Amino acid sequence: MKYFMANWKMNGDRSFWYNLAEQTAEQAKKFKADRFVIFPPFVALADVENALFEADKNMFLGAQDVSDEESGAFTSQVSADMLKGMGCSYVLVGHSECREYLGQPDELLALKVKAAQEKGLKVVLCIGETLDEYENKESIQVVVSQLEKCLEVSKSPELLAVAYEPVWAIGTGKVATVEDIKPIFESIKKTLLDKFGAKGDNVALLYGGSVKADNATEIFSVDEINGVLVGGASLDATSFVDIARSAQF
Numbered sequence: 001m002k003y004f005m006a007n008w009k010m011n012g013d014r015s016f017w018y019n020l021a022e023q024t025a026e027q028a029k030k031f032k033a034d035r036f037v038i039f040p041p042f043v044a045l046a047d048v049e050n051a052l053f054e055a056d057k058n059m060f061l062g063a064q065d066v067s068d069e070e071s072g073a074f075t076s077q078v079s080a081d082m083l084k085g086m087g088c089s090y091v092l093v094g095h096s097e098c099r100e101y102l103g104q105p106d107e108l109l110a111l112k113v114k115a116a117q118e119k120g121l122k123v124v125l126c127i128g129e130t131l132d133e134y135e136n137k138e139s140i141q142v143v144v145s146q147l148e149k150c151l152e153v154s155k156s157p158e159l160l161a162v163a164y165e166p167v168w169a170i171g172t173g174k175v176a177t178v179e180d181i182k183p184i185f186e187s188i189k190k191t192l193l194d195k196f197g198a199k200g201d202n203v204a205l206l207y208g209g210s211v212k213a214d215n216a217t218e219i220f221s222v223d224e225i226n227g228v229l230v231g232g233a234s235l236d237a238t239s240f241v242d243i244a245r246s247a248q249f
């Protein structure tokens with residue numbers, strides 16, 4: 001099974017979300033063996049859930065962030081229980097834009113992973129190095145450290161997927177080469193095996209950063225990769241589902 005995850009970020013409006021969800025579900029029907037997950041903005045969750053109501057069993061809903069707290073006086077935050085109540089089964093944790101613009105450190109992300117998994121949500125934990133770190137050849141060190149810190153208190157490898165997204169490849173049109181990413185995915189796999197034993201082998205690994213139909217075949221040629229997390233190209237149903245089409249070869 002391959003995973004195709006759509007991160008809509010802070011794009012669109014009410015009619016756009018509904019139509020895009022419907023069109024994506026319609027086109028994704030052809031790929032029954034694969035799993036599609038849509039991460040719309042919080043305020044779109046109800047409409048997207050409605051749009052997906054009659055979708056095939058291969059479409060799932062997720063949220064772009066989750067609070068580490070259960071409930072209470074935490075203005076602006078959204079809890080794992082609330083997300084489940086809106087039909088979410090997935091949540092992104094640690095996207096580089098949340099790390100950078102919302103100042104979310106690894107220690108907080110570890111608590112978010114725990115809070116989400118305790119409620120049964122599947123966490124897609126995002127990790128990745130900056131351009132400076134990449135140029136200084138620190139990619140593996142940075143990524144392994146983020147992974148270890150963010151999983152410090154997680155006990156649920158069955159509710160985990162890891163998305164490696166080099167920050168310099170997000171929204172830039174630059175895609176890491178197979179030579180760049182292969183050793184990183186090997187290190188991620190090793191870290192997961194060290195932490196979770198044999199169960200670490202079942203954690204799905206995704207690549208993200210300027211993924212499009214014309215680079216998907218190459219990305220999926222890396223053995224360790226089970227899926228992709230897509231930003232820009234997921235805002236059009238055809239360009240998103242075309243990625244799944246390319247990945248069949």
Ligand code: PGA
Pocket residue numbers: 007165169170171172208209210211229230231232233
């Ligand atoms: P992009 O975004 O596909 O637009 O590079 C990926 C992401 O941020 O998840």
